[in-house]
Amino acid sequence: MSVPLLQIQNLSVSFNHSPILEDINLAVYKNEILGLIGASGSGKSTLLRCCNRLNDVLPGIKVKGEIIYQGENIYHPLIDPVKVRRQIGMVFQRPNPFPKSIYENIAFGLRVNGYKQNLDSIVEQSLRQANLWEEVKDRLNQSSKILSGGQQQRLCIARAIALKPDIILMDEPCSALDPVSTAKIEELLLEIKQIYTIVIVTHNLQQARRIADRVAFLNRELNDRGDWVGKLVEWNTTEEIFTNPQQTSTLNYVQGKIG
Numbered sequence: 001m002s003v004p005l006l007q008i009q010n011l012s013v014s015f016n017h018s019p020i021l022e023d024i025n026l027a028v029y030k031n032e033i034l035g036l037i038g039a040s041g042s043g044k045s046t047l048l049r050c051c052n053r054l055n056d057v058l059p060g061i062k063v064k065g066e067i068i069y070q071g072e073n074i075y076h077p078l079i080d081p082v083k084v085r086r087q088i089g090m091v092f093q094r095p096n097p098f099p100k101s102i103y104e105n106i107a108f109g110l111r112v113n114g115y116k117q118n119l120d121s122i123v124e125q126s127l128r129q130a131n132l133w134e135e136v137k138d139r140l141n142q143s144s145k146i147l148s149g150g151q152q153q154r155l156c157i158a159r160a161i162a163l164k165p166d167i168i169l170m171d172e173p174c175s176a177l178d179p180v181s182t183a184k185i186e187e188l189l190l191e192i193k194q195i196y197t198i199v200i201v202t203h204n205l206q207q208a209r210r211i212a213d214r215v216a217f218l219n220r221e222l223n224d225r226g227d228w229v230g231k232l233v234e235w236n237t238t239e240e241i242f243t244n245p246q247q248t249s250t251l252n253y254v255q256g257k258i259g
């Protein structure tokens with residue numbers, strides 16, 4: 001395999017000295033969809049948030065270890081987290097469009113990030129890439145709140161895409177959506193992975209099977225000191241994780257016996 005785009009090395013996270021994640025080592029490769037699966041509380045969201053330094057804003061959270069991106073540790077004191085978040089974008093579980101027009105949902109972020117020209121064309125291109133343009137092109141100045149949940153989530157993906165990130169992190173982006181909207185987002189992710197790299201947390205094992213190239217399984221385990229902590233149990237191609245997992249806990253999870 002080629003050189004990883006993102007390399008998580010010996011990453012441990014704690015909250016007020018209680019461990020959340022311990023010694024995570026994981027690589028993300030360009031133009032792949034990497035699925036993160038695992039029981040509730042195993043630290044999937046925490047791990048995802050570490051990848052664009054979103055945990056920095058949470059009091060009491062301490063991150064140790066390194067995440068190497070473009071040859072540098074994103075936790076190095078000289079690295080600007082705002083820049084990291086521009087290159088490594090995030091789409092959340094609940095669609096969270098701004099209470100602004102459809103157009104402004106995308107244009108606003110562009111302006112904040114210093115774009116002044118061609119806003120119309122970037123807005124259109126982003127909405128097209130997110131497979132939303134045809135549904136909204138005649139009502140760009142209406143509020144984002146008139147859109148359905150699935151359309152709002154595609155608007156949030158368009159908003160992330162507009163800044164031309166390298167990597168898009170997604171935390172259960174379909175869990176609040178109906179099956180048709182979910183299918184549209186899955187189709188969209190399979191299209192845009194040719195341009196972007198996607199790390200997606202999902203509780204939907206069928207979804208991981210349908211769209212992920214590789215899957216990493218996290219689990220809550222007891223460490224040497226008797227604390228429950230999130231560990232990366234194994235990662236592999238999606239096929240291997242689901243049909244030939246190396247660890248019993250992975251087998252139990254993919255067979256629906258835990259979580």
Ligand SMILES: Nc1ncnc2c1ncn2[C@@H]1O[C@H](COP(=O)(O)OP(=O)(O)OP(=O)(O)O)[C@@H](O)[C@H]1O
Pocket residue numbers: 015020038039040041042043044045046047058061230
């Ligand atoms: N900001 C925080 N402050 C305190 N504890 C936290 C914080 N964020 C996460 N935790 C703790 O870390 C552990 C992992 O949480 P996390 O949300 O990462 O799990 P998850 O795998 O995403 O779970 P779920 O599948 O339910 O979303 C939990 O025990 C949680 O209580």
Ligand SMILES: [Mg+2]
Pocket residue numbers: 044045046171201
């Ligand atoms: Mg979570």
